[in-house]
Amino acid sequence: MKGALLIAGNTSDAGKSVVVAGLCRLLARRGVRVAPFKAQNMSNNSVVTLDGGEIGRAQALQARACGLEPSVRFNPVLLKPGSDRRSQLVVRGKAVDTVGAKDYFKHRQALRAIVADELASLRAEFDVVICEGAGSPAEINLRATDLANMGLARAADLPVLLVGDIDRGGVLAHLFGTVAILEPEDQQLICGFIVNKFRGDVDLLRPGLDQLAELTGRPTLGVLPFAEDLWIDAEDSLSTIADAPVGRSRPPRGAEWLTVAAVRLPRISNSTDVEALACEPGVSVRWVTDPSRLEGADLVVLPGSKSTVSDLEWLRRTGIADALTARAAAGGPILGICGGYQMLARTIVDRVESDAGEVPGLGLLDLDIEFADPKVLRRSTGRVLDHGDIGRENDLPVHGYEIHHGRVTRNADRPWLELDGSAEGSVREAIWGTHLHGALESDEFRRTWLRQVAEQAGRTGFVVAEDVSVADVRAEQLDLLADLLEKHLDLDALERLITAGAPPDLPVLTVSR
Template identity: 65%
Template sequence: MVVQGAVLVAGTTSDAGKSAVVAGICRWLHRRGVSVAPFKAQNMSNNSVVTPDGGEIGRAQAMQAFASGIAPSVDLNPVLLKPGGDRTSQVVVRGRADGQVSALSYRHRTAALSDVVADSLARLRARHDVVVCEGAGSPAEINLRATDLANMGFARRNDLPVLVVGDIDRGGVLAHLFGTLAVLDPADQALIAGFVINKFRGDPRLLEPGLDRLRELTGRPTLGVLPFAEGLWLDAEDSLSAVADGVLGRPAPPRGGQWLRVAVVRFPRISNATDAEALACEPGVAVRYVTEPSRIADTDVVVLPGTKATVSDLAWLRASGMADAVRAHAAAGRPVLGICGGYQMLGHTVSDPDGAEAAPGTTVAGLGLLDLEIAFDPVKHLATPTATAWGETVTGYEIHHGRVVRSGDPGLIGDEGSDRGNVLGTHWHGLAENDGFRRLLLTRLADVAGRTGFVVAQDTSFAAERTRQVDLLADLVEHHLDTSSLEHVIGHGAPPDLPVLTSGLAASPA
């Protein structure tokens, strides 16, 4: 019998592993022939993609859709918050930008957005046997409970059983799991069906006494302990969460005699930094995120990635000394690549007449490395284009307010983008995921950088690497979770009459 139902995967903290666990469960079910879809009612991330139905959703949900064997759609992530500053975010509703909010003003919109969330979930449940939902942040954020869209308020409204994931690599995981349950009111606690521990290193037998005691204290089982997996780093919810010492991925040795060293500028409001992941999949390509000029001085290629705040991040680039370092790098004839917001920074001017991202009427000077002028439009441009570049058919996606109003440089992809020899730029995200184009791009970058001993691998497949990683997640679920209990929770909900931990808190709203 095919399992049918839904479950919410919550986490003790942000980056506890919710996105990875959801992807693993989806992939495990998909491999068993179950029609499954992921869902995140509300996401906060500047990493996003454009769906085939023309909207914008969090990149993690697109990755989870890939794991599920389905096309991404706006129903998978009906509400997306894109931070443009410490206190303000752009709200994306069913794929379309719908104003700016502060942390306080957003509370007044959640009642209406709750209906949007419910409609999207209902459509997914009608089309699929199982929907695996992902929480946001932590369900223990009881200060936000009254207007919660994605955690226990969402679970209560939809009668969903909840699994709570804790990251043992952070320390204190047993206290995190116990405390998360304890601060919830009885009605919320009744939906917590069990726990999952993530990123365990060592012998699981050492953990067993703690898990036994946790069950005694809470009445809830730990459905599994997922081991730490070195090979997982693509499509992370937090694009920098899998970065060790600034290095992206696990660089494979070069095929030739030289490495190609790539520095990706880590803007304060970096967006879609995942564009660099396709480069980091290549043997001999060492990709590092950088925030100081000295890191540019000894690199071969500089990448200016996307940003949610082009004007303010351009100001940061100047104040930090990075702008001068990028100019010096280009003046020496070495390659610079700009993507989306980074591309816009490379031109002569960036203006925002209507205040799409900056103050209305703002005009600032760019780096002047491309003959380009940018003006921001209040309407965000979303597209999934296909074209030919350097003889290769390429696909990508566009998410930007900035428009090119004048360009004097040759295009990079037909008329799109700019190609000035050692300085290149494009509004397209995902361009390097096209294997043939990526090989030509790396060959060009290495030649311009003088890395004549660098050899581009001809057998790297970005799609195959992404498939390998979601299959690895499914293997972790299959071999380290109690999948029989997981199926029962999905199909039948949380067990009745679960113990309540007394916290002294007043009841939360339904």
């Protein structure tokens, strides 16, 4: 097998990322040398790669599905929204500008060349490249600057499959309309459809799919069932919903549950940090936006933010800041990660992200933060310095990655970690903070720390499982996804598209204009 394919979606969060991850895993299991590619991503969920840049987390997961280390090659252009109008532009892993929709135009030709070079390089090195679109190709108002959907497909002559989420309703109209609204040259690369998250008897859907094929001249290559046990790293902001559970909770090993309230910040970044907690039996994690939801939780997590000062103001406006202060006074456990850690400080000086100057933090940790360029991008390994009263005899390893402008200029609390020889993070009573993303994926570290949390919260009946590996859980999810695709997709038709490209006789749909 030799070739490439683009997976597009008729909406955001239609399932593009998971379908690409599943195809990558499926092909890798069959011995195909496969790589993922997303020309341009818009996401604040990112990771640091071995080559020292940052890419969207979904592409990192897709790389793992292929058996590869994450690389900036797999996501050469990343937009990280800091407000409704402006985003940080990351090119080949490095931040190069902050742009709005209009001044993004000045970058488009240079970005097209970078995207073309990276895709050509991957196609020369690997047997198959599975590309992921961005948003929807039906956003015709953005077609002139499109790098990831039909702009990429036309430039690289890629066959395209369109994924639709039937769980949201109206999928047949979405699929038809997405094709019909495109210009003829774009339509002729749309080769078929995949229906995602179907519940019920597929025979009831079949007449609609047959009629869709008659109307468009394009087949549906598979109907993927809604899988209750499947949960993959969140990519799109639509996946991080207030009051929604994270993952699939499993029964506790002991007599009690441990409940976690993760604050769903408006500009949340790296929301996937809390997914490691959700892997644990007896740990129930929910996203919250209301201060009342913090009251009964055993642990509150303040995650990362792409706009620390703005999200801090949101905490104050919603009353969550007051709830956190009351919680700290009562000894309730709190964890701040990256931007969340910065919000716990006494002062924040920011002339980089928000240009707000000096603003007061929540003051729950005795430290000061100042934002500066360049952005810190590094993968880090180290150990735990402060074990509390549990696990003191153990030299607990910890690993993760850092993505932040904020620097600690003063820390009067106990350091929590030692990373690459330097002290990092803070501990004060039942409050912990660190800039390290992904730390909770260090299994022994997570278990020991959860024992501390349970003790502080008075959950004496909570028992930490000794056999949970986050890496294994993610691998199992990828295999489950690959199994679903293997069972429910027309793999022969898929292989023909990859190797032969789009058929030459696909009909063009006409719409009265």
